[in-house]
Amino acid sequence: MSKITAAEIRRQVERFLPKVLKPSRYIGSEWNAIKKDWDKTEVQMVFAFPDVYEVGMSHLGTRILYHLVNSFPEFLCERVFAPWIDMEKELREKEIPLYALESFQPLKAFDVIGFTLQYEMSFTNILNMLDLAGIPMRAEDRGPEDPWIIAGGPCAYNPEPLVGFIDFFLIGESEEQLPEVLRLVAEQKKNPVLRQDFLKKVAQVQGVYVPDFYHVTYKPDGRIEKIEAEAGVPPVVEKAIVKDLDQAFFPTNPVVPYLEIVHDRMMLEVMRGCSRGCRFCQAGMIYRPVRERSAETLLKQTEELVRSTGYDEIALTSLSSGDYSCIQPVIHNILEQHGAQGVGVSLPSLRVDSFDVELAETVQKARKSGLTFAPEAGSQRLRNVINKGVEEKNLLDAAEAAFQKGWSTIKLYFMVGLPTETQEDIDGIIDLAKKVANLGTKLGRRNIKVTISTSIFVPKSHTPFQWEPQESGASVDLKQRYLRDKLRDRRLNYNYHDVKTSYLEAVFAKGDRRLAPLLEWAVQHGCRFDGWGEQFKYSVWMEGLQELGIDPQFYANRTMDYDDILPWNHIGSGVNPQFLVEEHHRALQEAKTIDCRYADCTGCGVCPSRGVQIELKG
Template sequence: MSNNTAADIRRQVERFLPKVLKPSRYIGSEWNVMKKDWAETDVQMVFAFPDVYEVGMSHLGTRILYHLVNSFPEFLCERVFTPWVDMEKELRDREIPLYALESFKPIKDFDVVGFTLQYEMSFTNILNMLDLAGIPMRTEERGPDDPWVIAGGPCAYNPEPLVGFIDFFLIGESEEQLPEVLRLVGEQKKNPVSRKEFLRKVAQVQGVYVPEFYHITYKEDGRIEKIEAEEGFPALVEKAIVPDLDQAYYPTNPVVPYLEIVHDRMMLEVMRGCSRGCRFCQAGMIYRPVRERSPETLLRQTEELVRATGYDQIALTSLSTGDYSCIQPVIHGILEKHGEEGVGVSLPSLRVDSFDVELAETVQKARKSGMTFAPEAGSQRLRDVINKGVEEQNLLEAAEAAFKKGWSTIKLYFMVGLPTETQEDIDGIVDLAKKVANLGTKLGRRNITVTISTSVFVPKSHTPFQWEPQEAGSSVELKQRYLREKLRDRRLKYNYHDMSTSYLEAVFAKGDRKLAQLLEWAVKHGCRFDGWSDQFKEDVWMEGFKELGIDPHFYANRAIDYDDVLPWEHIGSGVSKQFLIEEHHRALQAAKTIDCRHNDCTGCGVCPSRGVQIELKG
């Protein structure tokens, strides 16, 4: 145990908390929090979210795993988030280690520290949190008294830049995998074996990737020659998957924060996976196949959530909620039962081609907030390249229906820098935005606002565009300037994503183990919260690349050949490489691929390889 006791830490923290921004981020004790007795549990885990409290508490995976682990009498799970820079300074100045919210115990005292990897730009926060906790950053420097540092989440599908810091990764859906891992940790505490022996055991769990059993050799030009698994370990670590969502654990008594968080409402996960097949979308590939929850399950969960939280808003979440086959009966069921109690339903951004204005009106009866659509590209040709099966007509019809029903604010999401993009595609964004605004004016709507947001395309692992380079920053910035100029109209508002963070994101999204030294260097030189524009230190990163002799263009801006060995070649999403190659070919021909939920199988390989099936309840 560390010298700082929980009582000591709590006493010290309470003294200076009034001095920091949003002190309730750091005190725990919220409604529905779980405080278990350490003496009565075998394994203690802390769930670590590498961003501030408001972001972490809005994340559904955090809620599910926190309550799941605590549902086992033999396990305990607490939470920790990245302290904001003012809090970090107070902790460092007073030599107080990073602590968990429930018990105020130092993170170092737990058996397992589990990070979730949602976004590449939070990687520095992971290392910084380990440092604040007094846990050695490097795996080889940890001893038997240090916790196991593990990680999962979408960025674990290319875990290589974090190899050397994380003991092992959980690939896929953790509901069944994580309890199995914790049981092995419990055995290890009772009958310890060597570190290597323990890692051998844990590597037998479905979807657990232990990097030290995989060896990488490089060619002279920096590309990978081969990735070799030691004997007894799979060449391909296949993701864990939950076959039946109706049987899966779902918490209906989530922690209710004191301060406003990003998504401050109840969440209902209606389905997992998306079979639309947008070629830039990593989530659409790695969460396959589509599995839905039945309306009965969802209505029962709603009832329990309403009773346990006091929220008056419930969000139906998934990658594409408008595609959920029982969306109508579920919304009507919720409003019929709880509408009179003032409970409203919210839907995340709806697909233009599955948009139903009656449905939108049902859920937004009380307040006509903005309507959000994501055409992604400005021309039909480019929408076909990315397999976004949306036509201009769909968008204009949806906008018209929304204006007629009283909406006056519409948000449109696009990407710039997509493969094969031309000037015509950029002009298409301007053209579409103006058509939508003109439609509103023609229909007599007052105070129309059409917000156009463009993000920068970042090629991601396990997608048909994983072989594509990211467009050079200077040319993306020209496009952003051009759009800013062309979208000058009092009805239009233009927001765009900063190129320098998107560039770094591409480096890490496509990176290999050689980037670990860069991460460590950046953290030692003050980089953290890289996803926050006011904290991002572009000059420090560029200096790091130069000092360590790492070429960022090699990762972000290089087109990769099909026969090149990818850094994530040994991590299996269930979707075959052959399918991704075929989809890449189809993209270059602007050929669309159908949605396999209602048509023939497209041959991505996930159902036969993992023995699961698409499960629709409608």
């Protein structure tokens, strides 16, 4: 693509924007968007979300890091999202490079492009966005004039499939880590040193993983023989962590989009981490320990958010908001102070065993829109295996209380393909769904609608189930058909995840750096937006695997041994690997592990290893 100025990009884009779907995805200039003078800043960064605008703008991490970087006078941060298929076509036909929303500057003009890794099925979008920007996909093909390509987020805890494309990864929470990295970039601009020397400096920052300095060798059977770190870098890169959430940066003037986004409301982060210990849940392991914000901090942030956004709904977000120890007083105070302005509160995640119908009624006073619960498994035995800590009685009590208070719509989330799952566990899903529906009918509720959603178990790194295989697609498909057949009832609605998408997700979730050529091949053959059903090209992926001689079952369907070297062994979540082994043993014994917030330490190791502790404000 030829060199083009920001003004020319803007002029050309404005000509064809009326022809594309949702033009306001691509124009910027939203309320609270920040436009800085390039010439008055030392480092220019663009925060890149590898999905459409509506998804990216709903992500709290995007909001936090965008405003955090811009809070430093010497730094500038703009935004870019993956353009939808129609917009990409226009950009390619007219040879317009991918640009940032605030200034229309081409991405190639920035010093740093920071991608967030939320979902394995968005990896192709990262490579496609680099290609659209006219930046070589492979780090080895980029020169000193190209931006540094960095990435962070939950998928960075197994970054290996992206090694070769990303210069370095930020592991953990970036509030302190990212500004430190940008200061090193500023220094590099003033006093340039060789690429490897700069990367050596960056590798000294807590939680920064530079793949160049880690070398992997393999056994004849394809398993990893060893991962060796060069001298001068840590053998295990331990995550960065924010110790005091009350002191952590939080934006109270977020960008307000012109178009409706997925989560179109104010967001208040009440806490980080979860100590429930569900054994399939990566977030529950990597975001430990639990740290809460104080009620005073949250009420002050609410006041500023209401004043700066104009939204009439505020979501109290966390992995399990109902577990926040000050939840009741915070909700009551928000409604007391802002209810008269029409501001309501929503709780995105409610646990069955901490469900409070009065609380649910308080936050849904205006409309009873439906309640969502996640039993995850159909039998108590399997709930013990996954350490869900929820009993059938909890669910039925919660459903009964909800029906009595006027709700008629309930959603139930389950997983299929969990380790040790049997036919009895599948039948348990049907049994539970019907019990909930029958309860509503018995209590005289009309228009009962119980939606049952099943996702497919994908083993994730840094969890007690990281050694487990994913169940074969054919077997999962049979289970889904069986459920579909048995859940035929006008009161029941059954949704399920696509087997093929979940299979590929498992390949990348457990993958190593030998998958990088597959990603590159897939992008060159038209794969992008793989998480979107209508765009997913399964046959193309299968063709690529065959052409490159990669066995997907080796990654997705192989049981790993405890003494296997895992692709992510050199990435540290703070949780002791031995604790994960013990939890896996306990799962197979159907033994539960207690929540360490209210009992003895379970020995996961994160608090002593990182000099941090659980912080409850209630």
